[in-house]
Amino acid sequence: SAVISQKPSRDICQRGTSLTIQCQVDSQVTMMFWYRQQPGQSLTLIATANQGSEATYESGFVIDKFPISRPNLTFSTLTVSNMSPEDSSIYLCSVEEDEGVYGYTFGSGTRLTVV
Amino acid sequence: QKEVEQNSGPLSVPEGAIASLNCTYSDRVSQSFFWYRQYSGKSPELIMSIYSNGDKEDGRFTAQLNKASQYVSLLIRDSQPSDSATYLCAVATGTYKYIFGTGTRLKVLA
Numbered sequence: 001s002a003v004i005s006q007k008p009s010r011d012i013c014q015r016g017t018s019l020t021i022q023c024q025v026d027s028q029v030t031m032m033f034w035y036r037q038q039p040g041q042s043l044t045l046i047a048t049a050n051q052g053s054e055a056t057y058e059s060g061f062v063i064d065k066f067p068i069s070r071p072n073l074t075f076s077t078l079t080v081s082n083m084s085p086e087d088s089s090i091y092l093c094s095v096e097e098d099e100g101v102y103g104y105t106f107g108s109g110t111r112l113t114v115v
Numbered sequence: 116q117k118e119v120e121q122n123s124g125p126l127s128v129p130e131g132a133i134a135s136l137n138c139t140y141s142d143r144v145s146q147s148f149f150w151y152r153q154y155s156g157k158s159p160e161l162i163m164s165i166y167s168n169g170d171k172e173d174g175r176f177t178a179q180l181n182k183a184s185q186y187v188s189l190l191i192r193d194s195q196p197s198d199s200a201t202y203l204c205a206v207a208t209g210t211y212k213y214i215f216g217t218g219t220r221l222k223v224l225a
Contacts, residue, residue: 001161031211042119043159043203043215092158096211103149103205104213106158 006107023093028073037090083114117142121216134191138204147207194223
C-alpha cells in the first residue's frame with residue numbers, strides 16, 4: 001500500500017493565523033483526500049484534490065478557509081486559514097488504494113491546537 | 116442524511132475472548148464496507164474490507180455483512196491487549212465517497 005508522509009505532526013497555533021499541512025505520497029495517485037477528525041467525532045471529508053484542477057469541497061467547507069494545492073501526482077497541501085479554537089482537530093490526508101477496492105490509506109495526521 | 120452508526124463503547128473483553136463490533140448503515144445502495152483500527156494518537160489503519168453478503172476471514176479477524184439488514188460486523192478472535200483501540204466502520208456510498216462511523220473503543224483486559 002501507499003506510504004504517506006504528513007507534516008507537521010502537530011502544532012499549536014494562535015487564533016487568526018494560518019497553518020499549511022503538507023502531504024507526500026510515495027507513488028503517483030490521481031486523487032488525494034483531506035479529512036478532519038474532531039475530538040470524539042467521526043472522520044469528515046473536507047475536500048478532494050485532483051492534480052491540475054481545483055479541489056472539490058464538501059458541504060460546510062470552503063476554499064477561502066481551507067485552500068488546497070495539488071502541484072503534482074505525489075504531493076498536496078492543505079492550509080487552515082484564519083484559525084479559531086473550533087479548528088482544533090486532527091487533519092489527515094489520504095489516498096484511495098486501487099480505485100477503492102482496498103479503501104483508504106491515511107497519512108500519519110496533523111494534530112492542530114488553536115489557542 | 117446518510118449515516119453509519121456504531122456503539123461508542125468502551126467494549127471490554129478479557130484476553131483470549133472474541134470481541135464483536137457492530138455497525139449499521141442507512142444507505143441501501145452501499146456496496147463497499149471497511150473496518151479501520153485507530154490507536155490513540157495515531158491515524159486509522161485499514162484492517163478489513165468486505166463487499167458481498169456473508170463472512171470474510173483474515174487471520175483473527177472476520178468481517179460479516181448483511182445487506183438486507185444493513186449491518187456489518189467485525190469479530191476479533193483470541194483478543195489481545197494489543198487489539199485495544201478504536202475501530203471505525205466505513206461505508207462507501209459512491210465514487211470516492213465514504214461515510215465513517217464514530218468508532219467503537221475496544222479494551223482487551225489482560
